[in-house]
Amino acid sequence: MLTLTGNILTPDGWQHGQLSFDSRVVGIIGAPLDPASNADDILLPGFIDLHVHGGGGRDVMEGADALDVITRTHARHGTTSLLATTMTAPKREIEHALNGVQRAIAQRTAGGSRVLGVHLxxxxxxxxxxxxxxxxxxxxxxxEISGFNELAPLKVLTLAPEVQGHMELISDLVLRGIRVQLGHTLGSYEDGVEALKHGATSFTHLFNAMTGLHHREPGMVGAALAHAEYAELIPDLLHVHPGAIKAALRAIPKLYCVTDSTAAAGMPDGNYKLGRHTVTKCMGGVRLPDGTLAGSTLTLDEALRNLVGLGLDLDDAARRLSTYQAEMLGLSDRGQLKVGAHADIVVFDRNLKLKAVYVEGELIPGEQQ
Known part of the structure; x- marks a missing residue:
């Protein structure tokens, strides 16, 4: 059994004391104390990323051993579990990717994040x-979706609700336990509201690739701001202006953060694959040849620092990187530091430099060591 000491973020608030664990949390002994009052380490629930296309130079659509590299890359930055995210592609290519993801689900890579399933x-x-x-x-x-789900469990599926037949499809998917997110859509405010009534749960990379907010045509963004409980957002400060992030934080109770990371995450500037596309990493972003943003290079430890830099309290920022994602997926044993939960733990110093990562009790080697 291992023990860590510091400021522990629990479901009941901050505790200053000791956390003991093996593959799961065994005990937490401490007393309430504001972490700002001391210089001890900060222990947070491991981060959960529900939108990961790649990392370390590899892409989910490659299948096979690409997931080994991707999960190790993100684990080094505090992501203890994730959804492997596919790209729009012909059926055969999606099936190839799902076969690779299923192998990663069946056996977690040593030193890597846990793959919880697929975001289609x-x-x-x-x-x-x-x-x-x-x-x-x-x-x-x-x-077709049922066939994909048999290859690897679909936990989240992004669709455009205004496309013919999709509104009814939402209800069918929800009955099968698949969370539906609205995205890459030209749908109206009314389409968004109707989709939520049919059981849609969230919105994919809020503000990006959807109809924007206008005071006479609120669009899909307006539907999210007015009605959503959950939505994902990319907090790299490039995809979404800080002012828009703050507006979403005030409007959407359980707004959570994703990386939408590509193969370029954790890599130097250069050209990388994103599905069938070749994308270029430079100046902190990833773009297609025409300049279109194409995913990100964000990691969730950087996301934590960005959120705190925007003025969020540390505990609020942490929940938006772990707890709300777990709740959205219906997971009670991840996203929180409590007895019985998986020992997914990230350790930061008071300057929010990542010091250590544990995935199900395994200490992850990496640059933070």
Whole structure:
């Protein structure tokens, strides 16, 4: 059994004391104390990223051993579990990726994040709002989605609700335990509200690749701000202006953060694969040749620092990197430091430099060591 000492963020607030664990949290002994009152380490729940395309030079669509590299890359930055996220592509290519993801789900890579399942981002999106998605958008068919789900468990599926047949499809997917997110959409405010009524749960990379807010046409962004409990957002300060992030934080109770990371995450500037696209990392971003933003290079330890830099309290920022994601997926044993939960732990110093990462009790080697 291992023991860590410091300022521990628990479901009941901060505790200053000791956390003991093996593969799960065994005990927490401490007393309430504001972490700002001392210089001890800060212990947070391991981060959960529900939108990961790649990292370390590898892309989820490659399948096979790409997930080994991707999960190790993100684990070194505090992501203890994630959803492997696909790109819009022909059926055969998606199936290839899912076969690789299933192998990663069945056996967690030593030194890597736990793969919880799949985020199917497309192909059931609006071809008029592809963003950086390849042009293989098509209408959703339940039988095809069921086939994908048999290859690897679909935990989240992004679709455009205004596409013919998709509103009814949302209800069918929800009955099968798949969380539906609205994204890559030209849908109206009314489409967004109706989709939520049909059971849609969240919004994919809020503000990006969806109809924006206008005071006479509120758009999909307006539906999210007015009605959503959950939405994901990329807090790299490039995809979304800080002012828009603050507006979303005030409006959406459980706004949570994702990286939408590509193969370029954790890598030097250069060219990388994103599905069928070649993207270029430079000046802190990833873009297609025409300048379109194409995912990010963000890691969740950087996201924590960005959120705190925007003025969020540390405990609030931490919940938006772990707890709300777990709640959205219906997981009670991740996203919180409590007895019985998986020992997914990130340790920071008071300057928010990452010092250590534990995935299910395993100390992850990496640059933070």
């Amino acid at each position: 981002e497309g192909p059931y999106i609006n071809p008029g709002k592809l963003g950086a998605q390849p042009n293989f958008a098509r209408d959703g068919i339940l039988s």
